[in-house]
Amino acid sequence: MERAERIRHSNSLAVAAHQGRKNNFNLLRVAAAAAVLVSHCYPIAYGPAAVEPLSNLLGITLGHLAVLIFFIIxxxxxxxxxxxxxxxxDFVxxxxxxxxxxxxxxxxVTIAVIGPITTxxxxxxxxxxxSTFFYLPRSLSLKWLQDGLPGVFLAxxxxxxxxxxxxxxxxxxxCYAGAATVAAYIRDSTRRASFCFVAIAAGYLALSLLDFHYGLSGRSSALRNFQDLVPAFVAGMIFFHYRKLITLRWTYCLMLGVPxxxxxxxALFQSAFLVFLSYVVFLIGFNAFxxxxxxxxxxxxxxxTYVYAFPIQQAVxxxxxxxxxxxxxxxxxxxxxxxxVASWHLVEEPALRSRVYLRARLGRPRMQVESGA
Structure with a gap:
């Protein structure tokens, strides 16, 4: 009995999550970003109606599958x-x-290099x-994006x-805001976590029923995108908040593949697939290879890779x-x-390191943030 408990404990998600950089999530993320690049090659080369990889098999494209993996992680x-x-x-x-x-x-780079070369x-x-000068602030708004630049990629x-x-x-x-709100409410309480995620599931079900009855997502791309992406992010949140109860084993992965x-x-395929995909992501990320x-x-x-791929592909x-x-x-x-590679070493990593100075001003953090956070 003690041996079985030791095996279960050694394979638990909570233990795996405390192993610092001993994981494969950087590799998983870059593979997902590369998958988005591959998926976008088809519509960029052949037009919006092009059939992308996996679309006939799973009902979603390879790019969408990769985005789901991003949101789960x-x-x-x-x-x-x-x-x-x-x-x-500090979190913000x-x-x-x-x-x-x-x-x-x-x-x-898009405005000053790609645009002038291809316009x-x-x-x-x-x-x-x-519109050339509005492109930057619209991109930074995240919500009110500008599709094009003057004379660029018209043909x-x-x-x-x-x-x-x-x-x-x-x-x-x-989703970041939602994760912070949920985490602040739960505070490591399993009871609060259960109440919170049941409430989220009930709200999502109610929204889905309204959408089915009134066709809301057909009139709102934002609602459709929320329905597609938020469940994946919530799945990742659930794995974190229940990490002490989750065991990572290949046999469980096979069992989840049956449904x-x-x-x-x-109609339940997408839900079953999301549960399976989430488990596979954390099994590979923490407990494999x-x-x-x-x-x-x-x-x-x-x-x-994710932010540069599309404009470079369009330019090519x-x-x-x-x-x-x-x-x-x-x-x-x-x-x-x-x-x-240049973006990480010259821009992203130096920016993340600057957080150290902000932390010094805020005081000692409760725990060091590990890779992937």
């Missing part, structure tokens, strides 16, 4: 970040420093248009759109008209990789 680590922060200001600073420095730089307008006309198969990946950032930030197969042709842990010493290139499609999805990937991927 983020739900866990943002909840952890709040629990280990020195306070609300961490989120701002993770999100905005790279976003500012990629927006400026059909004379350079003077391009820089005289007000592309996927026309106008300059950075079609940024739309998810608004929902990510909304996915059984419900594959029903320890020889890959050394990747964490390299850096976290996922965010740079503009310069090389008629390029295939495979050719687009081969040309764009090395450029994006180089930019993401």
């Amino acid at each position: 983020s739900g866990f680590f943002v909840s952890q970040s709040f629990a280990r922060s020195a306070g609300l200001t 600073a961490a989120r701002v420093l993770r999100l905005y420095p790279a976003l500012i730089v990629v927006s400026l 059909q307008l004379p350079i003077e006309a391009y820089f005289s248009e007000s 592309n198969p996927f026309p106008v759109a300059v950075n079609g990946s940024l739309w998810t950032l608004f929902y990510e930030v909304v 996915v197969l059984v419900l594959s042709q029903t 320890p020889f890959l842990h050394s990747y964490n010493q390299v850096g976290d290139y996922s965010y740079g 499609a503009s310069v090389l008209p008629g390029i295939s999805p495979f050719g687009l990937f081969c040309v764009a991927a090395p450029i994006v990789a180089g930019l993401s």
